[in-house]
Amino acid sequence: MTEKLELISEALVKGQANRVKTLTEIAIENGIEPMAILEKGLLQGMEVIGKKFRGNSIFIADVLIASRAMHAGLNVLKTHLSASQQILRGRVVIGTVAGDLHDIGKNLVVMMLRGSGLDVVDLGVDVDPEEFAKAVLEYQPDILGMSVMLTTNLYMIPEIVNELERRELRKRVKIIVGGGPVTKEFSQLVKADGFAADALAAVDLVNSLLEKNR
């Protein structure tokens, strides 16, 4: 079993989406538990990718290619994991704040979070405080992420936090923020629970917040 999972992990690190898909199917056919394939195969591979990226030995494009391979494996697993197992690692709702149409960075964050086995609801761009609040009610996420690229729209973040407080939803979620003009200091000012400067740091941040929640 370990060998089969190692093969999946290796193929993922090489960004071989088709191979990851086939190996995942074979592992399922061989009766290996879907959660074991996720944790010891796919996530193991993403961990290697994360380490390599931080060590500057690969580029963001390589991370995205590996992430695509991760998706290929996850798609196979989806039908075999129960609904509760699928959101076992946590759910994140994320969007770009009202008035802001930038979504390249946010999409990278979404891709990486999904790639690390999290359930992500992407609200898209130009999301106003009311929509964020409604999404917290509807999807009951563990974490709410806000992305902003325009300095002129930074004020939307405290507005969203206020809207959540007004509806008594603030304590239900951890808030994370990111985007060009966002800094750690700003995140502390608006009483967010965390800030990340890039997509990989966002994965670490979400994992550590989920860990604290347990």
Ligand code: B12
């Ligand atoms: C591409 C781009 C556009 C595209 C957007 C396409 C799209 N679909 O996103 C278009 C052409 C539409 C555009 C329009 C405008 N843009 Co523009 N745009 C950019 C540009 C060149 C790149 C942004 C980008 O994608 N970066 C790459 C990504 C990967 O990086 P990132 O967004 O920072 O995301 C990473 C992190 O921040 C973090 N992150 C991001 N979100 C989140 C969320 C969470 C929760 C977490 C934890 C982490 C996280 O992780 C990401 C991945 O690693 C920047 C310049 C720049 N160099 O940044 C200007 C820039 C952002 N734009 C700018 C401006 C002014 C505009 C316009 C107002 C221009 C105009 N006069 O029309 C309009 C605004 C439109 C609107 N209402 O939003 C300014 C903003 C200045 C400011 N500080 O306010 C910039 C900085 C250019 C400049 N130097 O003047 N833009």
